[in-house]
Amino acid sequence: MPSIPLYIGLMSGTSLDGIDGVLSSSNQALHAAFVAFPDALRAELLALQSASDDEIHREAMATNQLTELYAACVQQLLADAGISAEQVAAIGAHGQTIRHRPELGYTRQIINPALLAELTGIDVISGFRHRDIAAGGQGAPLVPAFHQAIFGSTTQTRVVANIGGISNISVLRPDGNVTGYDTGPGNMLMDGWIHAQRGQHYDEGGGGQWAASGNVLPDSLAALMSEPYLAQPAPKSTGRDLFNTPWLTQHLQHFTGAAPADVQATLTAFTSRTLTDAIRRDAPDAEAVYVCGGGALNAYLMRLLQEQLACPVSNTSALGVAPQHVEALAFAWLAERFCERLPGNLPSVTGARGPRVLGALYPA
Ligand SMILES: Nc1ncnc2c1ncn2[C@@H]1O[C@H](COP(=O)(O)OP(=O)(O)OP(=O)(O)O)[C@@H](O)[C@H]1O
Numbered sequence: 001m002p003s004i005p006l007y008i009g010l011m012s013g014t015s016l017d018g019i020d021g022v023l024s025s026s027n028q029a030l031h032a033a034f035v036a037f038p039d040a041l042r043a044e045l046l047a048l049q050s051a052s053d054d055e056i057h058r059e060a061m062a063t064n065q066l067t068e069l070y071a072a073c074v075q076q077l078l079a080d081a082g083i084s085a086e087q088v089a090a091i092g093a094h095g096q097t098i099r100h101r102p103e104l105g106y107t108r109q110i111i112n113p114a115l116l117a118e119l120t121g122i123d124v125i126s127g128f129r130h131r132d133i134a135a136g137g138q139g140a141p142l143v144p145a146f147h148q149a150i151f152g153s154t155t156q157t158r159v160v161a162n163i164g165g166i167s168n169i170s171v172l173r174p175d176g177n178v179t180g181y182d183t184g185p186g187n188m189l190m191d192g193w194i195h196a197q198r199g200q201h202y203d204e205g206g207g208g209q210w211a212a213s214g215n216v217l218p219d220s221l222a223a224l225m226s227e228p229y230l231a232q233p234a235p236k237s238t239g240r241d242l243f244n245t246p247w248l249t250q251h252l253q254h255f256t257g258a259a260p261a262d263v264q265a266t267l268t269a270f271t272s273r274t275l276t277d278a279i280r281r282d283a284p285d286a287e288a289v290y291v292c293g294g295g296a297l298n299a300y301l302m303r304l305l306q307e308q309l310a311c312p313v314s315n316t317s318a319l320g321v322a323p324q325h326v327e328a329l330a331f332a333w334l335a336e337r338f339c340e341r342l343p344g345n346l347p348s349v350t351g352a353r354g355p356r357v358l359g360a361l362y363p364a
């Protein structure tokens, strides 16, 4: 009897928290691992998001260090599962985005796939976004195709909202039509503010308690909502190229004199409003919203989302997949698509000229 192939998916997103890995079989996470970034690497990855001195050399060094952590994540998955490298068909490795400029024809996810293949002895697929951009697309978001594959329904219009550093939605309709785009910031503004004020990487009290202790400031919220990206039509994608420290610094002038917890509450409300406005506008027929990504663990954010939407809001556990595993599973799925030479993008989402096989192979 032929056994079901195993894939590993590895994702490190715009939150810069670390690497999420899954060992996937038939799109289920048999094992999951998380490797946190050391503070120095996190700081360097953040610095590489904008122009700086000697960045080619620094990018190369950071890439190799990052790749060693990707390999450590793989070793942890293999050890937990008690399997050897030969039993894994391929690794899908996203890498770390340091620039995303599809309008200029490029995106940059750093990872050294040759080194990852060398360190793990497993075929590595990476560079998933380039071909979609070469075909005129945004190269992002790529996850809606996977969301459709595992969360799509033939009877119900569903929205999957991934709240990572940036947020994106997938609108899954019963006829199989899928749309989606990056709605704006996810956790990154909240993370940035609590880090500046309290030195925590996120609201570690759990569930956005600090934000919940503050009051949303309506005028400041309205000022944030005037960001032009929000009104731009799809296809669209964004990242730290727009929602970066200068952006936040510029907008913090709307908060002069405000209590820090009120700023956090307002940034949380901004994150939720950008998502719910997008859902009301582009999926008014949504019958259920399922949240994935680290934002699903922020109870205050989840409460705001539910308050602003008529349909039920839950997380993807309701559909059998833990919210922290969804994105990594998507890259395992994309690796499988590559191995089968099947398209991984959705032109209806990214705006590419057509379906394309995504990624490149570095053999074990
Ligand atoms: N218990 C929690 N309470 C509040 N926020 C949390 C909690 N756990 C995680 N988070 C938030 O989730 C973030 C990590 O989410 P995730 O890993 O999905 O984002 P990402 O790596 O940026 O992925 P993406 O590629 O989707 O942008 C953390 O930085 C933090 O803001």
Ligand SMILES: [Mg+2]
Pocket: 011, 012, 013, 015, 016, 017, 018, 019, 020
């Ligand atoms: Mg992450």
